[in-house]
Amino acid sequence: MSPLSLSAEQLTKRFDHFTAVEGVSFSVQRGEIYGLLGPNGAGKTTTIRMLLGLLRPTAGQGTVLGYDIVRQPEEIRRRVGYVSQKFSLYPDLTVAENFNFYAGVYGVARRSISARRGDTLALVGLADQEPVRAASLPGGARQRLALACALAHQPDFLFLDEPTAGVDPISRRALWDLLYALAASGTSILVTTHYMDEAENCYRLAFIYQGRIVAEGTARDMKEQQMQGQVVELDCEPLDRALTILRQAHLFDEAALYGSTIHAIGPDAQAALVQLPGLLADQGVTLHSAEVIAPSLEDVFITRLRHVDQSVHSPA
Amino acid sequence: MIAIRSLTKRFADAVAIADLTLDVGEGEIFGLIGPDGAGKTTTLRVIATAMAPTAGRVAVAGHDVVREAETVKTLIGYMPQRFALYPDLTVLENLNFFADLFGAPRAERRTQIERLLTFARLSDFGARRAQNLSGGMQKKLALAATLMHRPRLLLLDEPTTGVDPVSRREFWDLLTQVHLDGVTIVITTPYLDEAERCNRVGLMHRGRLIACDTPNALRARIGATVIEAQVSPAVAARRLVEHQTGVLSASAHGDSVRLILDRAERQADIMAAWQAHGITPGNVRIVRPRLEDVFVLMLEKP
Incomplete structure (x- = not known):
C-alpha cells in the first residue's frame, strides 16, 4: 500500500447560496494524525463528509486508502471508522451490547465479534465495564466506547469529528494516548477539533476558515x-x-x-x-x-x- | 465578595462537595477547574441560591445564601450551562423577558437593553430569533441577559463549552469589560488555557479543593521543569524515556516531545538515552508549564 492514506485535491462543495468548502487540498500519510482546526461552520464536517463519500463534491477530487471518494464510497466506508459529533450510542444498551451492535453494522463476522470486543474494549480501557449501561458511563468513558465501536472492524483510517468536546483534561489525555497507539500501529487519523491544545497533538494540522485552508503545517511551524x-x-x-x-x-x-x-x-x-x-x-x-x-x-x-x-x- | 465556610453538599448517593472553604475577593476573576463530577457546578448552584447546602455556610457580600436568599439573588447573575433562552423569541424579546424576570427597573430598561446590545455586539440582531443565532451569539445573548439587573457577582458555568475559538476570544473580551466595570466573576471551564486568564484558580477534585492560587503560583508549586524537543520519530522517542527516573509525564506532539521532569538536571539523562538509540533531538528548550501540566500532575499524584 502506498504510504499516502488520504489525498484531497481542490475539494469544493457549494450549496444553493453559499460555498461551504472551497479548493481544499491536503494529504495524510499512513500512521499520521492530521488535524483540521477551525471555528463552527468553517467547513470541517462538510470536508469529512465528502471524504467519506457521504456528500458529493461540487468540484475537486480525493482518495481515501487509495479509493476514489466519488466512485468508490462503499469501499471507503467499509475500511474506515467514523466517530461523528453526534455518534449515537444506545443509552439503554450495555457497553457490550453497543459494541456488538456496531460490529454487526460494520459487517464483522459473527464468530469473531466476541474476540474483537475483548481486544477493543481492553484497548480503550473498558474491559471491566461490559455490563454497564452506556447511559451510566461518565463523559470520557462514553467517548472511548464510541471510539471502540468505530474500531470494531479494524479500520485502516479513522475519522474523528470533535472527539473530545466536553471531556475533561485527564480523559482527553487518555484518549490521545490511545490515538497515538493506533497511529503507531499504522492507523491513519483525521481529527477535527476546536480545542487548540488538542490541535498541538496532531502531527500536522490545517486551519480551515470560511471553507478555505488558511495555514498548514506542524504546530511548531505555525508558531514560529x-x-x-x-x-x-x-x-x-x-x-x-x-x-x-x-x-x-x-x-x-x-x-x-x-x-x-x-x-x-x-x-x-x-x-x-x-x-x-x-x-x-x-x-x-x-x-x-x-x-x-x-x-x-x-x-x-x-x-x-x-x-x-x-x-x-x-x-x- | 464570596465567603464559603466548610461547605458540604450530599446527594442521596454521593458527596458532591466536601468541606469546601474558599474566599473570592471583590473584583476578582476566579476560575474553578476540575474533571467532570468534581463539584464545580454544584458549588456554583449553592452560591447562586439554587440549591441549599447540606452543611456549612456561604455568604455573598455578607448575606447568607440560605437565610437571605432574596437579597443574594439581586446581587448575582447566574449563567448555567444550559441557559434557557427562548428560541422562538427575538433577541430583544428575550432581553425584555429577562428584564421582567430579574426586576430591572422600568425607567432605565430601554437604555440598559441598548447598552447590553452594544456591549454584546448584537445591535444589528435585535429582531432575530434566538434559535437563528450562531452558538457564539447565543452565549453572548445569554451573558447580556444575565447582566440585565446589573449584578455585582457573575457566576458562569462553562460558558464557552462548544464555542469556537473566535467566539471564545470575543466572549472573553466581553468578560474583560465586565471585569473592568468592577464585577466579580466566578467561572468554571474545561479549557485550561482559559483558566490562565483568571486572577486565581481553584482546582477541585471529588468535591474537594486541592489547590487554589494564581496561575503563576500554581506553576511554581509543582516545582517541575518542562522541556520540549524536536525529535523524529516523536512517538518512539517518547517511549524510550517515559519510564525513566524523574520523568513525571511524557507526551508526543506532532514532531516534538514534551517532558515534565522533576528536576532540570534530568535533561542530561534524557539526551543520553536518546543518543544511545541514535536519536538526535533538535531545538531543545525549557518551556513554561501549562496549567494543564499542573492539573494532570496534581491529580495523578497518588
Whole structure:
C-alpha cells in the first residue's frame, strides 16, 4: 500500500447560496494524525463528509486508502471508522451490547465479534465495564466506547469529528494516548477539533476558515513562522488601569488579562513597546517588565483569521 | 465578595462537595477547574441560591445564601450551562423577558437593553430569533441577559463549552469589560488555557479543593521543569524515556516531545538515552508549564 492514506485535491462543495468548502487540498500519510482546526461552520464536517463519500463534491477530487471518494464510497466506508459529533450510542444498551451492535453494522463476522470486543474494549480501557449501561458511563468513558465501536472492524483510517468536546483534561489525555497507539500501529487519523491544545497533538494540522485552508503545517511551524505579529506579556500594576489604557490606546490589536499579567498582541509589537512605557507612566501605571513571548496556537489562529478578514473586507 | 465556610453538599448517593472553604475577593476573576463530577457546578448552584447546602455556610457580600436568599439573588447573575433562552423569541424579546424576570427597573430598561446590545455586539440582531443565532451569539445573548439587573457577582458555568475559538476570544473580551466595570466573576471551564486568564484558580477534585492560587503560583508549586524537543520519530522517542527516573509525564506532539521532569538536571539523562538509540533531538528548550501540566500532575499524584 502506498504510504499516502488520504489525498484531497481542490475539494469544493457549494450549496444553493453559499460555498461551504472551497479548493481544499491536503494529504495524510499512513500512521499520521492530521488535524483540521477551525471555528463552527468553517467547513470541517462538510470536508469529512465528502471524504467519506457521504456528500458529493461540487468540484475537486480525493482518495481515501487509495479509493476514489466519488466512485468508490462503499469501499471507503467499509475500511474506515467514523466517530461523528453526534455518534449515537444506545443509552439503554450495555457497553457490550453497543459494541456488538456496531460490529454487526460494520459487517464483522459473527464468530469473531466476541474476540474483537475483548481486544477493543481492553484497548480503550473498558474491559471491566461490559455490563454497564452506556447511559451510566461518565463523559470520557462514553467517548472511548464510541471510539471502540468505530474500531470494531479494524479500520485502516479513522475519522474523528470533535472527539473530545466536553471531556475533561485527564480523559482527553487518555484518549490521545490511545490515538497515538493506533497511529503507531499504522492507523491513519483525521481529527477535527476546536480545542487548540488538542490541535498541538496532531502531527500536522490545517486551519480551515470560511471553507478555505488558511495555514498548514506542524504546530511548531505555525508558531514560529506563521504568526502575524507578536505577543507581549506585560507585568505591571495596577493591572486594570493598564488594561483600560491599552484598550483605549490602540497600540495593539488586542489586550487581555492573563492571571496577574496582560497579554497584548499586535502586528508590530516592537514599535508599540517603544511608546508603551511613557504612556503607562503618564497614567500612573508601573511597568515591571514587558517581553515578547511565544504565541499559543490560538494566538496564531486568531491573528491569521483577522488578517484573512482584513484582506477580504478591504477594497482591492 | 464570596465567603464559603466548610461547605458540604450530599446527594442521596454521593458527596458532591466536601468541606469546601474558599474566599473570592471583590473584583476578582476566579476560575474553578476540575474533571467532570468534581463539584464545580454544584458549588456554583449553592452560591447562586439554587440549591441549599447540606452543611456549612456561604455568604455573598455578607448575606447568607440560605437565610437571605432574596437579597443574594439581586446581587448575582447566574449563567448555567444550559441557559434557557427562548428560541422562538427575538433577541430583544428575550432581553425584555429577562428584564421582567430579574426586576430591572422600568425607567432605565430601554437604555440598559441598548447598552447590553452594544456591549454584546448584537445591535444589528435585535429582531432575530434566538434559535437563528450562531452558538457564539447565543452565549453572548445569554451573558447580556444575565447582566440585565446589573449584578455585582457573575457566576458562569462553562460558558464557552462548544464555542469556537473566535467566539471564545470575543466572549472573553466581553468578560474583560465586565471585569473592568468592577464585577466579580466566578467561572468554571474545561479549557485550561482559559483558566490562565483568571486572577486565581481553584482546582477541585471529588468535591474537594486541592489547590487554589494564581496561575503563576500554581506553576511554581509543582516545582517541575518542562522541556520540549524536536525529535523524529516523536512517538518512539517518547517511549524510550517515559519510564525513566524523574520523568513525571511524557507526551508526543506532532514532531516534538514534551517532558515534565522533576528536576532540570534530568535533561542530561534524557539526551543520553536518546543518543544511545541514535536519536538526535533538535531545538531543545525549557518551556513554561501549562496549567494543564499542573492539573494532570496534581491529580495523578497518588
